[in-house]
Amino acid sequence: xxxxxxxxxxxxxxxxxxxxxxxxxxxxxxxxxxxxxxxxxxxxxxxxxxxxxxxxxxxxxxxxxxxxxxxxxxxxxxxxxxxxxxxxxxxxxxxxxxxxxxxxxxxxxxxxxxxxxxxxxxxxxxxxxxxxxxxxxxxxxxxxxxxxxxxxxxxxxxxxxxxxxxxxxxxxxxxxxxxxxxxxxxxxxxxxxxxxxxxxxxx
Numbered sequence: 716x717x718x719x720x721x722x723x724x725x726x727x728x729x730x731x732x733x734x735x736x737x738x739x740x741x742x743x744x745x746x747x748x749x750x751x752x753x754x755x756x757x758x759x760x761x762x763x764x765x766x767x768x769x770x771x772x773x774x775x776x777x778x779x780x781x782x783x784x785x786x787x788x789x790x791x792x793x794x795x796x797x798x799x800x801x802x803x804x805x806x807x808x809x810x811x812x813x814x815x816x817x818x819x820x821x822x823x824x825x826x827x828x829x830x831x832x833x834x835x836x837x838x839x840x841x842x843x844x845x846x847x848x849x850x851x852x853x854x855x856x857x858x859x860x861x862x863x864x865x866x867x868x869x870x871x872x873x874x875x876x877x878x879x880x881x882x883x884x885x886x887x888x889x890x891x892x893x894x895x896x897x898x899x900x901x902x903x904x905x906x907x908x909x910x911x912x913x914x915x916x917x918x
Contacts (some may be wrong), residue, residue: 717917740863742769744804746902758912759902765794767804767836769899770913775799777918780868785909787812788860790808792902795910796830796904797868799861800889800896805835809901810868810877814860829877852885862910871918 719827737750741748747757759768762868786793796811798804809832816828822871840852858864858880867878877885900910 719768734817740771741770741900742771744899751909751911754911755898758909759900759907761902761905761907764904765804766902767798767801767807767899769801769897773898773915775870775898775915775917777870777872779916779918780866780898781869781912781914782866782900783863783911784812784866784881785811785858785863785911786906787793788815788818790815792905793860795899795907795908797866798897798899798901799868799870800891800893801899802893802896804901805897807901808833808889809877809895810875810885811867811901811903812864812866812879817857819859824848825853827851827858828905829885831875831877831885831887835889849888851884854879854884856880857883863909865912 741757744767745762745764746768748768749758751758759766780797780799781795782793786795793814794811794813796809798809801807804913810829812829813827813884816824819825826848832839832842839851860886867881869876873889876883876885891905899913902908
C-alpha cells in the first residue's frame, strides 16, 4: 500500500506545471516536454519516429494506469497513448489511439481507433498483417477527436485491457517476454499530444 501511495504521489507531482518545466520527473526520449497552460499537464512535441516521456523512478509490472489524453483530428497525424514494460521507445509495450479515426466514415478505418503494439518487434503493420482485427479495435462511443478523453489500461500478467471513458475497447494478450519496465507517455510518428491526470495503481 505504501508503494502505491508513493507512486501516485510521484506521478501527481510530475504533472504540476513547475515540475513539468523543470523536466525533473519526466525523462524525454525523442521529444521535448512543455507545460500546459490551461491545466496541470504536459505537451509532447512532434518529431519523426515515436517518442516517450518516461516517468522517472517508476517501474511498472502489473496494475492500472489511468490518464487523460488529447490528440487531434489530423489524418495520420495523431497517435497518442501510454507505454509500459519499457527499456526504450523501441523496446516497450504501448496502447495508443488514433483520434482522427474517431470520426472516420470508412468502416475499415473505424476498426483502427485503438491499437496495442510491442515496439518494434510487433509493430502495427506486422500485427495487422498477421493478426487482423486482434490487436486493434473500434470504440463503441468515440469521443471528440480534438477534446480530452479518459483512458484506463489494466495489466494483469499477460492480460492487457484498455478502456475509454470506462468502456472496454481492447482486450489482448501481451506479446512481450519482459513483464516489467519503465512507464511513460507515448506519441507516434510525427505526432504531438497532451497528457494530464496520470495515476497508477500497482498490484
